[in-house]
Amino acid sequence: MELDSGGWIPSSSRDPRRWWRLGSVAGIAAGFVLGRSRLLGDIFGPYIQIANSLPRVVLAPIFLLWFGLGIWSKVALGVTVVFFIVFFNTLKGVREVNPVLLDNARMLGATERQLVRHVLLPSALAWIFSSLEISVGMSIIAAVVGEYLGSTQGIGYLIAQAEGVFDTTGVFAGMVFLAAFVLLVAALVGRVERRLLHWRPRPAESSSV
Amino acid sequence: MPAALQFSSVSKRYDSGYEAIEGISFTMAPRRFVSIVGPSGCGKSTVLNLAAGLLTVSAGQVECFGEPLTGLNRRAAYLFQQDALLPWKSVLDNASLGLVLRGRPQDAAHDWLRRVGLEAFSARYPHELSGGMRKRVALAQCLAVQPDLLLMDEPFSALDIHTRLRMEQELLDWVSAAGTTVLFITHDLEEAIALSDEVLVLSAGPRSHLVGRYEIDLPRPRPLLDLKTEPRFAEMYRAIWHDLRGEVIRALGGDHTEGKSHG
Numbered sequence: 281m282e283l284d285s286g287g288w289i290p291s292s293s294r295d296p297r298r299w300w301r302l303g304s305v306a307g308i309a310a311g312f313v314l315g316r317s318r319l320l321g322d323i324f325g326p327y328i329q330i331a332n333s334l335p336r337v338v339l340a341p342i343f344l345l346w347f348g349l350g351i352w353s354k355v356a357l358g359v360t361v362v363f364f365i366v367f368f369n370t371l372k373g374v375r376e377v378n379p380v381l382l383d384n385a386r387m388l389g390a391t392e393r394q395l396v397r398h399v400l401l402p403s404a405l406a407w408i409f410s411s412l413e414i415s416v417g418m419s420i421i422a423a424v425v426g427e428y429l430g431s432t433q434g435i436g437y438l439i440a441q442a443e444g445v446f447d448t449t450g451v452f453a454g455m456v457f458l459a460a461f462v463l464l465v466a467a468l469v470g471r472v473e474r475r476l477l478h479w480r481p482r483p484a485e486s487s488s489v
Numbered sequence: 490m491p492a493a494l495q496f497s498s499v500s501k502r503y504d505s506g507y508e509a510i511e512g513i514s515f516t517m518a519p520r521r522f523v524s525i526v527g528p529s530g531c532g533k534s535t536v537l538n539l540a541a542g543l544l545t546v547s548a549g550q551v552e553c554f555g556e557p558l559t560g561l562n563r564r565a566a567y568l569f570q571q572d573a574l575l576p577w578k579s580v581l582d583n584a585s586l587g588l589v590l591r592g593r594p595q596d597a598a599h600d601w602l603r604r605v606g607l608e609a610f611s612a613r614y615p616h617e618l619s620g621g622m623r624k625r626v627a628l629a630q631c632l633a634v635q636p637d638l639l640l641m642d643e644p645f646s647a648l649d650i651h652t653r654l655r656m657e658q659e660l661l662d663w664v665s666a667a668g669t670t671v672l673f674i675t676h677d678l679e680e681a682i683a684l685s686d687e688v689l690v691l692s693a694g695p696r697s698h699l700v701g702r703y704e705i706d707l708p709r710p711r712p713l714l715d716l717k718t719e720p721r722f723a724e725m726y727r728a729i730w731h732d733l734r735g736e737v738i739r740a741l742g743g744d745h746t747e748g749k750s751h752g
């Protein structure tokens with residue numbers, strides 16, 4: 281396995297944050313809109329369920345056809361994966377926010393916008409973050425699957441190449457690298473989560489209260 | 490001067506079809522402290538939510554300071570029975586929430602935190618406080634916006650007896666100093682008598698209605714520690730309990746045949 285060609289960094293991950301952010305923000309926005317509006321939730325809910333029940337890997341060949349062998353098919357795959365995970369968790373977070381907190385803020389004079397900022401968003405953050413840690417791993421894997429199925433560079437491509445010549449060591453090297461990379465990114469997300477959700481009781485403390 | 494709060498033949502039927510209250514009328518003069526007692530599930534919170542504008546009436550009308558209530562009651566603050574502090578905001582940020590939302594300066598929040606004795610806890614988060622302390626913060630949050638009407642739903646029922654007595658006394662001092670009108674919900678008749686100028690007794694549901702109104706003529710200021718041993722207090726208690734007892738038994742689904750008089 282060649283590691284010095286520069287291709288060993290997944291090409292799809294050249295700027296993983298960009299598409300990951302795009303999928304996350306779109307997921308949060310859609311989750312908010314559908315979570316707050318019963319009507320829209322009822323109209324679009326079934327379609328989104330259908331879309332989400334598709335195994336995303338099945339989309340990989342289609343995206344390859346649509347967006348080509350280059351980076352954009354992997355971006356599309358990553359974004360789809362992130363979007364749905366974040367979207368569903370935001371929807372849940374928004375719908376399951378304690379109604380007493382909402383009533384209390386409204387009685388204190390909150391507008392709908394202020395409700396989002398002071399109550400809904402912080403309340404949904406816990407759900408969103410629990411999903412981000414998973415979604416970031418899933419989306420990287422989705423991109424690698426995209427590379428595996430059709431690409432000229434990247435870790436998925438290297439794994440596929442190694443498999444083609446029965447290079448078991450190469451396959452394992454690719455997998456280990458992939459696992460390490462996903463763990464690293466998940467750890468980063470975890471750090472941001474602890475920073476943003478510092479108000480939460482530590483699990484050990486809360487059980488004793 | 491218009492009434493602080495007036496219910497005129499108010500009924501509430503929930504979407505489920507359950508008729509919680511029916512034909513409730515009462516008037517609260519400004520600066521009065523009025524309590525509503527009744528067996529649990531009779532519709533006390535329903536009445537309070539109607540006064541807050543969180544629920545809309547099915548029939549009748551609610552007026553607040555002479556104006557018919559449409560939408561949320563902007564002149565009222567609401568102290569909820571459940572914990573309503575935002576867990577992600579510090580004590581100070583919670584206390585000043587109403588001021589921030591209304592774009593007012595936050596000095597009043599500092600002031601109220603000091604008065605409720607929690608100035609030293611300003612930077613803490615709600616989960617780091619005891620239940621009594623959280624209620625104090627919630628009270629500071631309500632009082633900081635200087636409401637004309639304070640709605641309280643069994644605010645002290647989850648507190649231990651000593652914390653409760655102290656908070657009741659402080660509440661009386663603060664609202665009488667600020668001239669706030671208070672509508673107070675409780676299932677505890679002793680608490681209702683000790684705090685109020687007037688006690689309203691609600692019947693067991695469904696279609697709950699007022700079965701009694703009692704003027705509490707105990708002198709103010711009231712030292713709550715000694716109040717309950719006064720003969721006049723016991724007298725009032727017996728009179729009101731006579732009404733309430735029947736409703737409690739009805740709410741329990743029992744019959745009236747036997748049972749000793751309480752009080």
Ligand SMILES: Nc1ncnc2c1ncn2[C@@H]1O[C@H](COP(=O)(O)OP(=O)(O)O)[C@@H](O)[C@H]1O
Pocket residue numbers: 503504505507509527528529530531532533534535536694
């Ligand atoms: N949203 C609702 N939908 C249907 N029934 C309700 C709703 N809220 C309360 N009720 C019913 O109305 C009655 C009065 O409730 P509530 O006002 O909370 O009683 P209380 O505060 O006196 O214990 C109860 O029987 C309760 O089950």
Ligand SMILES: [Mg+2]
Pocket residue numbers: 533534570642
């Ligand atoms: Mg209640």
